Amino acid sequence: GENVEQHPSTLSVQEGDSAVIKCTYSDSASNYFPWYKQELGKRPQLIIDIRSNVGEKKDQRIAVTLNKTAKHFSLHITETQPEDSAVYFCAASPLYGNNRLAFGKGNQVVVIP
């Protein structure tokens, strides 16, 4: 099955700086890559996703890049704010079939005011 690895496990950044989280996946059949943000005690919430037919997607301060050849994708957060502090999970799945998400272990992002 799909194996998703996420690095680093913890990331501290100064407010206003950029944060980058990288994930790798193993199954070449995966073609849908969402990122979820989970605040303490709350549900995971989708913040951005990318499909394998594009290499980059941007939504305001958040962007995701995908390298299918190398099987890795990254989340970029620019101009970080304290409310960006949370655990971020990357995931991978095929778009067809069961669509079940295989998640990474998560990355704790701490934005220091």
Next chain:
Amino acid sequence: DTGVSQDPRHKITKRGQNVTFRCDPISEHNRLYWYRQTLGQGPEFLTYFQNEAQLEKSRLLSDRFSAERPKGSFSTLEIQRTEQGDSAMYLCASSLTTDYYNEQFFGPGTRLTVL
């Protein structure tokens, strides 16, 4: 609230007892997923339904676990003879899956503690 809801939010039980959780997906979502999340880990897939049909079960789902979605709307997850290792957050997600779209919306989860 039109999001995914789960009940109860917290459940404390003694080892050996049976527990049942409920998930109400977003209306008209055809797929419903159950995941389990332990501390410091990402959610792990347990099982999923396409309408009322249970189409896949993870190897994580032992014989003590059973899930149903009788009318293709809400779903229940039952754990029989609970063990301490079952302690986790049980998350439900739903999606309106097409060939191109399968964003999964998560519920708040049911936190199970087995004493």
